[in-house]
Every structure is written in C-alpha cells, then in structure tokens.
Amino acid sequence: MPDLGRDYRIIGFLCNWCSYGGADAAGVARFNQPTDLRIIRVPCSGRVDPMFVAKALLSGADGVLVSGCHPRDCHYTEGNLYARRRLELLRRFLPIIGIDEGRFEYVWVSASEGSRWRDMVTKFTDKIHSLGHIPRMAETARTLCALEGMLGASSAQPDMWHADASGRQPRHDALLHMDDYKEVMDGE
C-alpha cells in the first residue's frame, strides 16, 4: 500500500447540495487542509443513518464527521433537522458502547463556505489526532446489535409530523429553533 500520508482514518458524510460544494470550494481556493478525511457523498444529511456512523467507528475509523446544509437550507426541507435529532441521540449512546463521543461530530457548511469547511475539518482532525487512534473493539457485531436495539428503543426515527384539521403539519418540537441553531454555532 502506498503511503498517502493519511495516518488517521476519518470518514466524512457530506450532503451533496451544500457541504460537498463547500469542500469543493475549499479545494478550488487551494486552502491547506488535513488529508485524513475520506469523503462519502450523500444526497442529504438526513440520509445518514446513525448506524453508518457506529459501524464506521467500530470498524476502525478514528473519527466520523457528518456535514449538511444549514438549518432551513436543506434541499429536502427538514432532512438536516431529522439528522440532528438522530445524531444527537447517537452521540449520547457512544460512551455506552465504549467510544469517546469526541470522535463524532456534525456541522453545517454551505456550498459557498470553503473557508468554514477548512476550519471545521481542521478543528475536527486536530481533535482526532489528540485523541489518538481508536482502540480495537472486541465483539463489534454484538455491540452493533445492542446499539441498534438501544436506538430503536429510544425512538431514533421520531415522527416529525402530526395530523390536524388542515392535514399533516411538522411537529413543533421536532423543529430546530434559532436558539438551537445559535447553540450549535456557538459550540463550534
């Protein structure tokens, strides 16, 4: 195997419409970026099943980064809000299966934010380097099975809709409010 200088294995699930464009913009602008990230393009961050993240980490990935459109910019309206709920739940379960929750992150990056993408990926990669390589886990199949059960039991796929007299409406508590958004942005 050629040495590509990729000492750490970090998987990035990027939404096609925003974050993939942001990563591309960073490349076109020739920003210096870490080379540890392997990008998997997905149609929307809402397509990222929490089990994808868990399987990657249990299979030896040192970190997983999920990136999608900013709230209210999702091309499928609410895919990123759906992703946020499921991925937050996953984050809480990671320590239970013996994985440092710092090895997983999700961020919002638009197609025009090449410099933001560079900053996000650099920050996350630095964190993974400080955590070191992920320890080898025993009985990964059993752990995955248990996690799948826990996520299922905790409503990992919440119903974001309710019916009223005017038809199906988004559930108020399923939406991401500006306060949540600020919290996410401030935390980055």
Ligand code: FES
């Ligand atoms: Fe980008 Fe939904 S299309 S997060």
